[in-house]
Amino acid sequence: MRLPDGYQERIYTPQQSRSVEAVWRHEELQAGRSLILPDGRCDVIVRYNADRAVVPKLVVTGPxxxxxxxxxxxxxxxxxxRLRPERGGxxxxxxxxxxxxxxxxxxxxxALVPELAGLCVAxxxxxxxxxxxxxxxEGRALTPEGHRAGESVRRIHLAGGRFAVTELAARAGCSTRHLNRLFGGTVGLSVKAYASLVQFHRALRLICDAGGSLSDAAFEAGYADQAHMTRAMRRFGGFVPSDIPEGLIRPDVSGGLWGNRAA
Amino acid sequence: MKLGYTIIYVKNVPETVAFYEAAFGLTQRFMHESTLYAEMETGDTVLSFSAEEVIELDGLAFAPNEKSAIPAGWEICFVTEDVAAAFEKALAAGCSPVSKPHGVPWGQTISYVRDLNGCLVEIATPMNLEG
Structure with a gap:
C-alpha cells in the first residue's frame, strides 16, 4: 500500500463494523489532479475546503x-x-x-441520502x-443478501481474484446465475468484474514488491500470459506494466480483512 | 535449513485449536492475544494455525480450506498404535470420514478424515522401517 501526503485513513475490521470498511480524510495543499484507481466500492464523501466560507458538497460514488x-x-x-464491497446498497x-x-x-x-443533506453548511x-x-x-440495516455476498467477497480476496465464478458458486452452494444476481444487488458489479479488480490490484503489487519479472508477476497473479496482464493494467489503470506511473496511489483493497498496516 | 513450521490458514484460529485438542488430543502451546495465530505442542516441528486474513498483507493468495471445496493436495498425518480408537474419537469430535481404518500391503493401518476446515488428516500406525 502506498498513500499520498495529506491522506489518512482508519480501517475497520469486520468485528468493528459490518458496513464501514474505512473512514478517510484527505487534504491538498496545492491545486492539481490525481489518478484514482478503481476499487469496486462505494464511498460517501463530503468535499470541503480549508476556507470555511466554502459550502461543503456531498458526493456519493458508485462502484x-x-x-x-x-x-x-x-x-x-x-x-x-468507504463501504464494504457488499454494502453499496x-x-x-x-x-x-x-x-x-x-x-x-x-x-x-x-437526494440519495437526504439524511446527510444537513451537513452541507459552511x-x-x-x-x-x-x-x-x-x-x-452504521444505522442502515444489514441484509442477509449482504452477508451472503460478503462470504464470496472474502473468498475472492483470499484467492487474489483467481477463482472462477463456477468455483465461487460451488463454494457458496448456489448457481452462478444466483451468485451474479446476489452481487448485482449488493456489490453492484458482476462476480467476474469484482474478481478482476482484486486480481489487478494484486498483480500491481506483485510487479512492485515481489522482486521478479513482469512475466513472473503475470503468472503468479493468474493471468493466462503477460498480454492478459497488460490488458488488465490498461483497462483498470490506464497504464502498461512496464510504465507504472511514479507516485501512483495504491489503495489498501484487502477488504479491511486485517486492519491498517500503517497504523 | 530445517523444517520449522507447518502453518495451516484457517477461518477461525481458536475454534480450530479447540477442535484439534478434542479430535486429535493435541494441546495448545501458544496463542497470540489477537487470536490470529496459535501453535500446538508438537515437538521440534511446530503445527500452527494462522488466520486467513493476514495473507493479503503480504500479497499471498490461496484457495481457502473449506468443507464445501475439494481439499488441497497435501495432508497432516498423526501416528498412533490405536488407529481405530483415534479414528472414532476424531469422528465424535466432528471430523468427516473419508477412509475408515484398514491395513495396507506394507503393514501399516491407515485412515483418513477431514477436519472442521475441510483439511485432509491421516491417522496411521507408525511405519516400521526395519520390517
Whole structure:
C-alpha cells in the first residue's frame, strides 16, 4: 500500500463494523489532479475546503471499475466513508445495479441520502462530519443478501481474484446465475468484474514488491500470459506494466480483512 | 535449513485449536492475544494455525480450506498404535470420514478424515522401517 501526503485513513475490521470498511480524510495543499484507481466500492464523501466560507458538497460514488482523475484546488479537503464491497446498497438502494462508475454530486447526492443533506453548511467541523457519516452508514440495516455476498467477497480476496465464478458458486452452494444476481444487488458489479479488480490490484503489487519479472508477476497473479496482464493494467489503470506511473496511489483493497498496516 | 513450521490458514484460529485438542488430543502451546495465530505442542516441528486474513498483507493468495471445496493436495498425518480408537474419537469430535481404518500391503493401518476446515488428516500406525 502506498498513500499520498495529506491522506489518512482508519480501517475497520469486520468485528468493528459490518458496513464501514474505512473512514478517510484527505487534504491538498496545492491545486492539481490525481489518478484514482478503481476499487469496486462505494464511498460517501463530503468535499470541503480549508476556507470555511466554502459550502461543503456531498458526493456519493458508485462502484468504480475504471481509473479516473480528480482535479482539485489548494486547500480542498475530503472526508469519506468507504463501504464494504457488499454494502453499496446502503447508499444507492435498488439503483445500485445501474450505477457502475457513476458519481452523484451535490443535489443528486443529497437526494440519495437526504439524511446527510444537513451537513452541507459552511464552516461545519470535521469531527461532526466524520461522526455523521459513520453514524449514517452504521444505522442502515444489514441484509442477509449482504452477508451472503460478503462470504464470496472474502473468498475472492483470499484467492487474489483467481477463482472462477463456477468455483465461487460451488463454494457458496448456489448457481452462478444466483451468485451474479446476489452481487448485482449488493456489490453492484458482476462476480467476474469484482474478481478482476482484486486480481489487478494484486498483480500491481506483485510487479512492485515481489522482486521478479513482469512475466513472473503475470503468472503468479493468474493471468493466462503477460498480454492478459497488460490488458488488465490498461483497462483498470490506464497504464502498461512496464510504465507504472511514479507516485501512483495504491489503495489498501484487502477488504479491511486485517486492519491498517500503517497504523 | 530445517523444517520449522507447518502453518495451516484457517477461518477461525481458536475454534480450530479447540477442535484439534478434542479430535486429535493435541494441546495448545501458544496463542497470540489477537487470536490470529496459535501453535500446538508438537515437538521440534511446530503445527500452527494462522488466520486467513493476514495473507493479503503480504500479497499471498490461496484457495481457502473449506468443507464445501475439494481439499488441497497435501495432508497432516498423526501416528498412533490405536488407529481405530483415534479414528472414532476424531469422528465424535466432528471430523468427516473419508477412509475408515484398514491395513495396507506394507503393514501399516491407515485412515483418513477431514477436519472442521475441510483439511485432509491421516491417522496411521507408525511405519516400521526395519520390517
Amino acid at each position: 468504480a471499475t475504471q481509473p479516473y482523475w480528480v482535479a482539485f484546488e489548494a486547500g480542498d479537503r475530503w472526508i469519506g466513508v 446502503v447508499l444507492w438502494g435498488d439503483a445500485l445495479g445501474a450505477v457502475k462508475d457513476q458519481v452523484a454530486l451535490g443535489a443528486q447526492a443529497e 464552516g461545519i467541523r470535521e469531527d461532526i462530519l466524520r461522526q455523521a457519516l459513520v453514524r449514517f452508514v
